[in-house]
Amino acid sequence: MDLPLAIKEQETIGSSLVASGSFFTGILCPTVYRCPNCRSIYKFILGPGDVFLGEGHRTCSKCQQEFRDRSKEWPLISSMDRIFFLFPMVVDGWILLAFVACALLAYGGWSVGTIPVLMPVAIFFATPLMAWFIFRGYQIACSVHRFSLQEKAKAV
Numbered sequence: 001m002d003l004p005l006a007i008k009e010q011e012t013i014g015s016s017l018v019a020s021g022s023f024f025t026g027i028l029c030p031t032v033y034r035c036p037n038c039r040s041i042y043k044f045i046l047g048p049g050d051v052f053l054g055e056g057h058r059t060c061s062k063c064q065q066e067f068r069d070r071s072k073e074w075p076l077i078s079s080m081d082r083i084f085f086l087f088p089m090v091v092d093g094w095i096l097l098a099f100v101a102c103a104l105l106a107y108g109g110w111s112v113g114t115i116p117v118l119m120p121v122a123i124f125f126a127t128p129l130m131a132w133f134i135f136r137g138y139q140i141a142c143s144v145h146r147f148s149l150q151e152k153a154k155a156v
């Protein structure tokens with residue numbers, strides 16, 4: 001059963017900027033996945049070297065052609081890819097920014113009246129990160145669940 005493999009394209013919006021830093025590469029070089037048959041886009045990810053979770057195949061919503069979509073289930077991906085999955089470039093940049101902002105504020109000891117500025121800033125940075133990890137955690141749980149169902153189906 002050899003299905004055609006999806007087309008993976010690296011957009012080159014920021015090709016001249018690629019050398020200037022991985023953080024900007026992550027934002028400016030989205031990866032586009034296309035159906036190998038009709039070339040319709042089915043997945044769009046910010047940043048290079050990404051992985052996404054799935055059963056490994058899908059049916060195109062446009063042409064109804066089945067193909068391998070380059071996705072893998074969580075138990076099958078390498079530990080390196082797992083790190084990329086949880087901490088893509090954009091998240092790395094955000095954590096770095098949060099760290100620098102909090103360090104500066106803590107060092108400066110800035111406050112508005114009696115309320116230290118550090119607290120709302122920390123919440124501002126932490127909230128999207130928490131949402132991100134809850135979202136990813138949910139995706140991983142779904143993937144592990146799908147995988148164990150597949151394994152059971154194979155065993156029968």
Ligand SMILES: [Zn+2]
Pocket residue numbers: 035036037038039040060061062063064065
């Ligand atoms: Zn298609």
